[in-house]
Each structure stands twice: as C-alpha cells, then as structure tokens.
Amino acid sequence: MKTVLVTGGAGYIGSHCCKAFAESGWSVIAYDNLSRGWRDAVKWGPLVEGDICDVAAVAAALHQYRPDVVAHFAAYAYVGESVERPELYYRNNSFGTLVLLEEMLKIGVDKLILSSTCASYGVPVRSPIDETHPQSPINPYGWSKFIVERMVDNLSDAHGLNAVVLRYFNAAGCDPDGEVGERHEPETHVIPLAIEAAVRSGRIFTINGTDFDTRDGTAVRDYVHVTDLARAHVLAGEKLLRDPGVHVYNLGTGTGTTVNELVDAVSRASGKRLPVAYGPRRAGDPPALVAAAGKATRELGWMPEQSGIDRIVETALAWYRRRL
Ligand SMILES: NC(=O)c1ccc[n+]([C@@H]2O[C@H](COP(=O)([O-])OP(=O)(O)OC[C@H]3O[C@@H](n4cnc5c(N)ncnc54)[C@H](O)[C@@H]3O)[C@@H](O)[C@H]2O)c1
Numbered sequence: 001m002k003t004v005l006v007t008g009g010a011g012y013i014g015s016h017c018c019k020a021f022a023e024s025g026w027s028v029i030a031y032d033n034l035s036r037g038w039r040d041a042v043k044w045g046p047l048v049e050g051d052i053c054d055v056a057a058v059a060a061a062l063h064q065y066r067p068d069v070v071a072h073f074a075a076y077a078y079v080g081e082s083v084e085r086p087e088l089y090y091r092n093n094s095f096g097t098l099v100l101l102e103e104m105l106k107i108g109v110d111k112l113i114l115s116s117t118c119a120s121y122g123v124p125v126r127s128p129i130d131e132t133h134p135q136s137p138i139n140p141y142g143w144s145k146f147i148v149e150r151m152v153d154n155l156s157d158a159h160g161l162n163a164v165v166l167r168y169f170n171a172a173g174c175d176p177d178g179e180v181g182e183r184h185e186p187e188t189h190v191i192p193l194a195i196e197a198a199v200r201s202g203r204i205f206t207i208n209g210t211d212f213d214t215r216d217g218t219a220v221r222d223y224v225h226v227t228d229l230a231r232a233h234v235l236a237g238e239k240l241l242r243d244p245g246v247h248v249y250n251l252g253t254g255t256g257t258t259v260n261e262l263v264d265a266v267s268r269a270s271g272k273r274l275p276v277a278y279g280p281r282r283a284g285d286p287p288a289l290v291a292a293a294g295k296a297t298r299e300l301g302w303m304p305e306q307s308g309i310d311r312i313v314e315t316a317l318a319w320y321r322r323r324l
C-alpha cells in the first residue's frame with residue numbers, strides 16, 4: 001500500500017483529497033496545525049498536529065510515516081488578506097514550503113504534489129490560460145505560490161525532487177456524500193456567501209465590482225468541483241510513481257462563470273432570489289480567469305465530471321443545509 005502525507009489535510013481541498021486517496025487504496029496521513037482547518041474533517045487516517053514551519057515537527061512526521069508522496073495543501077489562501085498582510089503569506093506559504101521540501105529531501109522523500117493556483121498568472125494576456133501562459137501575479141498570495149513553484153523547479157534541478165504542480169482555478173462545491181465540505185472562517189468565497197444570503201434571513205450578498213471588462217461587468221472565474229480536483233491528485237500521485245521530473249497542470253473546466261451568473265445559479269438551486277448589493281472591486285482581483293486544462297486530460301487522463309455550475313451549487317447548498 002502506498003502512503004501519502006497530506007499537509008493541510010484538515011482543510012477544504014485537503015480533506016476531500018484525503019477521501020479520494022483513501023478510496024483509491026492509499027494510506028493517508030493528514031498533517032495540519034488546525035489554524036484554518038477542522039479536526040472533524042480528518043476522517044481517512046491519523047491527524048498529525050503540526051506546523052509546516054516547524055522543522056522538528058515536519059522531520060518527525062516524515063520519519064515516522066516515510067510517505068511515498070507528500071501532497072502539500074497547507075497554506076493561507078485569501079487573496080484579500082494577502083494584500084493587507086503579505087508577510088503572513090511569504091512566511092506561511094513560501095518559507096513553510098521551503099522547510100517541508102528541505103526536510104523531505106534530507107530523508108529521501110522526493111515526490112511532491114503541490115497546490116498552486118491560477119492566481120500565479122495575474123491578469124491574463126490571453127484566454128483560456130494554458131500552462132505556458134506567463135506568470136505575473138498581481139497579489140502577494142499569487143507571488144507566494146509563484147516563489148514556491150520556482151523553489152520546486154530549482155530543487156528538482158539541484159537535488160532530484162519530483163513534483164506534480166497543480167494550478168487550480170476556483171475550487172468549489174462539496175463532497176456529494178456530505179462527509180466533508182467547504183468551511184472557511186471567516187468565509188470570503190463567493191459561493192458559500194451567496195448561499196448564505198439565499199438561505200439565512202437578513203444576509204445580503206455583495207457583488208465585488210460591476211465594471212470589469214466581461215460580458216456582464218462582473219468577474220469571471222472557472223469553478224471546478226472539489227471532488228474533481230481530488231481525483232486529479234490521485235492521478236498525479238500515480239503519475240509521480242512512474243514519471244520522474246516536474247509536471248505542471250492547470251485544473252479547470254474551460255468555462256467561465258460571472259458573479260451575476262452565480263447569483264442566478266444559487267437562486268435556481270435554493271428557490272429564492274437572493275438579496276444583492278453592488279460594491280467596489282476587491283483589491284487584487286483580476287477580471288477573468290479561465291483555464292485551458294487539456295494537458296491534464298492528455299497526460300493524467302483527468303476530466304472534470306461534477307463541475308457544471310448547477311452541480312457545484314447543488315452540492316454546496318446540500319452541505320450548507322446539513323449544517324443549519
Ligand atoms: N480554494 C481554492 O479555490 C484554491 C484555488 C487554488 C489553490 N488553492 C490552494 O489549495 C490549498 C488548499 O486550499 P483550501 O481552500 O483547502 O484552504 P483551507 O484554508 O481550507 O486549508 C488549508 C489547510 O492548511 C492548514 N495550514 C495552514 N497553514 C499551515 C501550517 N503552517 N502548518 C500546517 N497546516 C497549515 C490549515 O489549518 C487548513 O487546514 C492551498 O495551498 C491554496 O493555496 C486553493
């Protein structure tokens with residue numbers, strides 16, 4: 001049986017990936033400091049409570065479990081917060097990853113699946129965005145991940161690190177079985193906030209910016225179901241076991257959805273027209289991010305199956321209602 005150590009395994013995408021790995025026959029260990037994750041989201045193996053910035057704790061976990069692959073999700077991931085407190089992002093995301101990679105290489109764990117992001121592309125110069133698109137982030141979060149990607153390239157050249165770098169577009173939706181879901185505290189993501197406005201009285205959903213150069217003036221994102229993302233990680237793990245080197249894939253659907261269209265989808269699913277206000281653009285937000293994800297299909301055999309916007313909203317709404 002192969003073993004995967006999942007940093008950030010108590011978080012949103014990490015917990016869904018733990019489930020997918022376990023269902024594919026992997027032994028799963030979650031490594032998380034619970035700063036933004038949830039103990040009860042760790043259901044498919046033990047939780048090691050530790051910080052990726054803590055050299056001794058990382059080394060101890062790697063020695064104890066000797067994973068075949070490390071799937072590295074642990075990071076801060078709020079674009080807006082990164083603009084206000086960039087130092088947090090460079091420390092946790094960039095420095096934390098350096099600690100992890102150094103400790104992995106010291107003991108001979110040389111296979112990494114890295115959570116990267118379409119935020120590393122910045123404002124696209126062409127769309128849809130493929131993996132060869134220049135990376136020029138416009139917020140500190142994107143730069144913190146850009147740095148990590150370069151670290152992976154350099155450590156691969158110098159020390160033989162092998163990696164699958166996955167640049168997700170917007171992770172969305174929840175486990176269709178309802179075992180885990182999206183839980184951020186505070187919640188800043190568009191779908192949970194729109195659902196909350198539809199389901200709880202007194203909440204108003206604010207659209208951040210109506211003057212983007214998009215088909216209806218609101219920002220376009222490529223929402224991809226977290227269960228589809230999770231499956232891509234298992235395929236990435238299998239690829240790492242057979243193909244050395246560094247492989248980079250976008251994970252998205254090729255279809256963009258505007259914030260207005262999302263509001264309509266949430267209204268359809270909830271049966272309630274949600275109250276909407278119109279606010280200014282959020283700092284650090286690009287107008288449109290849509291993936292060309294054909295490389296992941298060709299090389300990993302990955303195809304999104306649950307990433308239609310209505311399916312995404314349906315599974316997110318079901319998760320939300322379960323917790324009311
Ligand atoms: N959510 C998205 O749409 C999206 C898109 C692109 C990339 N990503 C990336 O995917 C990864 C997971 O994102 P998420 O939305 O699941 O976030 P999340 O906040 O739900 O999960 C992150 C997890 O990492 C843990 N963590 C944070 N810092 C840590 C540290 N120093 N040591 C140990 N654990 C730590 C948190 O406690 C949390 O459980 C992140 O790397 C993020 O940058 C997310």
Ligand SMILES: O=c1ccn([C@@H]2O[C@H](COP(=O)(O)OP(=O)(O)O[C@H]3O[C@H](CO)[C@@H](O)[C@H](O)[C@H]3O)[C@@H](O)[C@H]2O)c(=O)[nH]1
Pocket residue numbers: 077078079117118119168169170171188189190191193205206207208209219220221259282285289
């Ligand atoms: O109440 C809200 C919340 C969000 N938005 C807008 O909706 C879009 C999507 O926002 P959000 O759900 O916060 O996602 P992103 O800011 O695109 O960031 C997510 O997706 C990125 C990839 O695009 C990841 O890297 C990040 O980690 C992840 O948080 C943006 O235009 C937001 O300004 C609103 O209009 N109203």
